Amino acid sequence: xxxxxxxxxxxxxxxxxxxxxxxxxxxxxxxxxxxxxxxxxxxxxxxxxxxxxxxxxxxxxxxxxxxxxxxxxxxxxxxxxxxxxxxxxxxxxxxxxxxxxxxxxxxxxxxxxxxxxxxxxxxxxxxxxxxxxxxxxxxxxxxxxxxxxxxxxxxxxxxxxxxxxxxxxxxxxxxxxxxxxxxxxxxxxxxxxxxxxxxxxxxxxxxxxxxxxxxxxxxxxxxx
Numbered sequence: 001x002x003x004x005x006x007x008x009x010x011x012x013x014x015x016x017x018x019x020x021x022x023x024x025x026x027x028x029x030x031x032x033x034x035x036x037x038x039x040x041x042x043x044x045x046x047x048x049x050x051x052x053x054x055x056x057x058x059x060x061x062x063x064x065x066x067x068x069x070x071x072x073x074x075x076x077x078x079x080x081x082x083x084x085x086x087x088x089x090x091x092x093x094x095x096x097x098x099x100x101x102x103x104x105x106x107x108x109x110x111x112x113x114x115x116x117x118x119x120x121x122x123x124x125x126x127x128x129x130x131x132x133x134x135x136x137x138x139x140x141x142x143x144x145x146x147x148x149x150x151x152x153x154x155x156x157x158x159x160x161x162x163x164x165x166x167x168x169x170x171x172x173x174x175x176x177x178x179x180x181x182x183x184x185x186x187x188x189x190x191x192x193x194x195x196x197x198x199x200x201x202x203x204x205x206x207x208x209x210x211x212x213x214x215x216x217x218x219x220x221x222x223x224x
Contacts, residue, residue: 014139014170014192015170015171015191015192016191016192016216016217016219017045017046017170017172017191017192017216018043018044018045018046018192018193018195018209018212018213018216019044019045019046019047019048019172019174019192019193019194019195020036020039020044020046020047020048020194020195020196020199020200020209021048021050021080021174021194021195021196022035022036022039022047022048022049022050022066022196022200023050023051023052023196023200024051024054025053026149026150026196026197026200026201027200027201028200028201030200032051032062032066033062033065033066033069035199035200035205036066036069037069038204038205038206038209039199039205039206039209040069040070040073040075041206041209042205042206042207042208042209042210042213043209043210043213044075044199044209044213045075045076046075046076046078046194047066047070047075047076047077047078048078048079048080048095048194049062049063049066049077049078049079049080049091050080050081050095050196051080052080052081056085059082059085060085060088060089063079063085063089063091064089067089067090067091070092076092076093076118077089077091077092077093078091078092078093078094078095078118078120079091079093079094079095080094080095081094081095081096081097081100082094083096083104083108083109083112083113084112086112086113086117087112087113087114087117091117092117092118093113093117093118093119093120093138094109094113094117094118094119094120095119095120095121095122095141096109096119096120096121096122096137097121097122098121098122098123098124098128101121106119106121106135106136106137107136110136118138118139119136119137119138120137120138120139120140120141120172121135121137121139121140121141122140122141122143122174123140123141123142124142124143124144124155125155125159126159126162126163129142129159129163129166130166133166133167133168133169134168137169138169138170139169139170139171139172140167140169140170140171140172141171141172141173141174141194142159142160142163142171142172142173142174143155143173143174143175143194144174144175144176145157145160145173145174145175145176145177145185146175146176146177146178146181147175147176148175148176148196148197149197150175150196151175154175154176155175157184157185157188160173160185160188160189160190161188161189164188164189164190170192171190171191171192172192172193172194173185173190173192173193173194174193174194174195177193177194177195177198178195178198179198179208179211182212182215186215186216186219191216191219192216193212193216195212199212
């Protein structure tokens with residue numbers, strides 16, 4: 001099944017999509033703007049600003065630059081965790097974690113960002129996914145599938161097919177995705193992937209991004 005989402009009257013491809021979660025701490029000392037520019041050149045579809053340790057002023061400065069880059073290149077710009085910041089930056093949407101909803105319930109998130117912006121929500125088990133499936137969100141992230149430095153657990157691949165079977169909206173698979181295990185996800189039917197380190201820390205970010213894009217477009221994988 002394929003989906004389309006519309007934001008600000010702009011057509012956005014829902015599946016397959018390549019989603020970069022951008023975080024300075026995983027940039028191996030490189031500037032996040034330079035990594036973002038290379039990823040955009042390589043064909044990234046969605047870019048999320050995930051910075052948990054910056055001041056509000058720094059977030060506004062970085063978010064403004066990333067938002068402008070994304071708008072110029074028709075890339076979807078998502079802000080992590082903070083609907084007020086997403087609205088202030090005129091981002092395309094906000095991505096919420098399960099714990100974030102304790103602080104700001106979904107109806108409040110929607111009130112803040114409006115009906116014309118995307119809400120994404122993280123899920124970490126099949127049961128959690130099934131509960132989130134009917135909520136007022138525009139896509140669901142499912143993971144972490146593989147071990148990753150950003151989480152202290154992983155959920156594996158056993159529930160991917162069932163997740164896709166019951167999905168009522170686009171699903172983005174996340175967590176430890178790399179060139180060696182991408183084929184496992186594709187064989188299970190996954191179409192959209194979110195990555196952090198395997199793109200951000202690549203020697204050639206644009207080429208790595210373009211490689212992932214080609215594999216998602218084909219729905220398969222060639223030895224690299």
